[in-house]
Amino acid sequence: MRGDQRQRGFALLITLVIVVMGSLFVVTSQLEFASRKYSRDEANLKSLTLAKDALIGWAINYRDRNNAVAANTPVFGYLPCPDSLTGDGSVTFNCSAANLAAVGLLPYQALGLPDLRDADGNCLWYAVSGTFKNDLMATSTLMNWDAQGQFQILDSSGNTLAAPNDANGGAAAVIIAPGAPLATQDRNGTGPAQSQPCNVNPANQQALSSYLDGGYTFATFAVTGANNTITLTQGTRGSSTNNDLLVWITPKEIFDLIKKRSDFTNIATGTPVGQINNFIELAKSTLESRIFDDITNNGGTPRSAAPYLTTPTNQAAYTQGTAWQIGELPSLKVGNYVLTDGSYNSYYDNWNDQFRYLLCSNLNNYCLTINGLKCDGALLFGGESTSLSSTGGPRPTTARQLANYFESALTLASGGSTSSYAGTQDTYSTTTRSTDVVRCLYTRALSFSQDLASFQTVKSAGTTVTTVAGTSVTLATTGTGGAAGTNYGCFWYPTAVPFGNGVRIYFRFRFTSKSEGFTFALADATSNPTTQMCGAGDAAIGYSGNNGSGTIIPIKYPKLGVEFDTKTDAAYNDPSSGGVSTRHITFDYWGNSAGDPNGTDDNVHGNGGSNGDPVNPVSSTTACTTVGGGNKFCRNAMSNNQNHDVHIDITRAYSSTTGQGIYTLKAYFAFNGSYVNCPFAVLTNVAADASASCNPAISDTITITDLAGAGEAMKRVFLGFTTSQGTANQSVVISNLQIMPN
Secondary structure, three states: OHHHHHHHHHHHHHHHHHHHHHHHHHHHHHHHHHHHHHHHHHHHHHHHHHHHHHHHHHHHOHHHHOOOOHHHOOOOOOEOOOEOOOOOOOOOOOOOOOOEOEEEEOOOOOOOOOOOEOOOOOEOEEEEOOOOEOOOOOOOOOOOOOOOOOEEEEOOOOOEEEOOOOOOOOEOEEEEEOOOOOOOOOOOOOOOOOOOOOOOOOOOHHHHHHHOOOOOOOOOOEOOOOOOOEEEEOOOOOOOOOOOEEEEEOHHHHHHHHOOOHHHHOOOOOOOOOHHHHHHHHHHHHHHHHHHHHHHOOOOOOOOOOOOOOOOEOHHHOOOEOOEEEEEOOOOOOOOOOOOOHHHHHHHHHHHHHEEEEEEOOOOOOOEEEOOEEEOEEEEEOOOOOOOOOOOOOOOHHHOOHHHOOOOOHHHHOOEOOOEEOOOOOOOOHHHOOOOEEEEEOOOOEEHHHHHHHOEEEEOOOOOEEEEEOOEEEEEEOOOOOOOOOOEEEEEOOOOEEOOOEEEEEEEEEEEEOOOEEEEEEEEOOOOOOOOEOOOOHHHOOOOOOOOOOOOEOOOOOEEEEEEEOOOOHHHOOOOOOHHHHOEEEEEOOOOOOOOOOOOOOOOOOOEOHHHOOEOOOOOOOEOOOOOOOOOEEEOOOOOOOOEEEEEEEEEEEEOOOOEEEEEEEEEEEOOOOOOOOOHHHHOOOOOOHHHOOOOOEEEEEEEEOOOOOOOOOOEEEEEEEEEOOOOOEEEEEEEEEEEEO
16 A cells, blocks of 8 residues: 555656646746747847938938039938839839839948848838938928828727828838738749849839738829828737838928038028028028019119019918018029029928018008018018927928918918017027018118108207208217317117128218218117117217216117228327328227226227227228228328218128127228229119129228127117217218118
């Protein structure tokens, strides 16, 4: 009995060992299978992610890669064609027709990638939307931050993971790991004629169905038609019907990175140049040239009514304003009025839907006021959409109405009677990415002939007299009613104007009696928030110093001026040779900002230079008729009762990165009706820089740095004249003033 029990005990022990070993085998097998599965999934994910990153990198650098054709350099955003012919990982040119998606193998060679494979050893496949492929590009859609992908992605249960017109714009491209062949797939006979790494010919129609599991059709789905969405389904590893693993790229992913490029978002004068803002500048300049031609009609006679050369297009789609026409941009690529930089033609082609264009119905009268400036029209840029999604993203095609492009400028864009806009943004910025950009189309010069009555006089309590007649103003100072040397006067246009890229000025002056002289001045509108400003009398010429009135403030820096000085003052480092040769013309900036900011050193020659301040030019013996030598200071008698003509060009290159503006100043003169050095027609033309025809009599280049806490220096400026009395009376007649931003 005990022996039988002992045998039964051994049998039970053996059975228990077998069960335990079996369990260990099952657990070990499961762990090994899970490890293999995890390893395979990790390999797939690594290959797909590398491919996705490389494709996005291609898109956000596309303009850099394709800048050889300067006449029409493409914009950012395009993706490469797949390898749909050879099977060697190279790009296929002219892949499919325009507006059609293209499918093939991943062009890993063009992307600078190794021969990526999925966990089953297959090369990756790749499909690109007809809206995003670079060759042949879509003709019916635009490549900008509202571009939509063509692919819809479903999960294995039919739930939508991505689709056109969702918050991300659907899928612009899809990368596919095809996995092992299904029971219904035969991959034999799908290879190329010659041996290639992928051992598949993507041009073979059998290959498409042998590797991709959804039975997809690409060639008949165009972005122009009703059947424009191509649906792909995310597969599941081990599935008997679809084991394709998909990774996709959304339009938002592409443009979120494009917008981080400094050369996309910088201002037009930044380093590097911001391309979207530079296109806005180019479009503005081109439109202004066309409007200017409408106004002058090449013969000085304005057209009295529409149609104009610059009529907005597609006006029927908009509610017209009471005094202006509104529509879309006319062509900026053909005819006599084209973008001055042809490499931005593609920005016109692909970004024009983001703009609206307003033009006064009668160009004999201003019809709009933009940020205080009278305008012949306006250029509107809507910025990104954040009203539809707080994180931005493409506007759905069904939501592309004015209200989803414009907010603060919607009243302008929607017609009606509102004729002014008081917003402040005139450049696109990612920090205020949805704020409307509104640019005044300011084609007529601010002039005495149209605007003289708007100028304002600021003067001392003595008898500094300003008289206005016709198109001229007389700035006169007399000693009656005030002590000699105390009288001063300034004559300002009361609206601060945008400095922008610079300004051109023309005027004529004539002395009937001389004392101290006068200046043409530009003063920063932030430091000087009112035109109730003027400098002191005597040698300060109304430009520098504290006049002591308590109500009329000094002209604070930053500022610049052109000085016409008719008297020697040794304390101001004026020429000391005596006689008429001491009369001189030069540039004035300011003295030393670290000292008395309202001191009388702002027009002392040679002062400045410390604390980053520009240096006022020093005295010289150069005659103003000696041109082309880089003179900053010159002498001329400026005889009484003679007409003297002045043309000033100032260009400005401002960088928000450095907080500095570089100002290049050039001044041209003709004295006593002598136009030897520069023709009269050039001097009086404020539509163009005089440097194309003449050498300046004086020129200088200075740097103006933003003041701490004051924002961009000289962004908006007040313009006008300053004058003062010394021991003698003075009278100067200034006429025919024209001022035009360049």
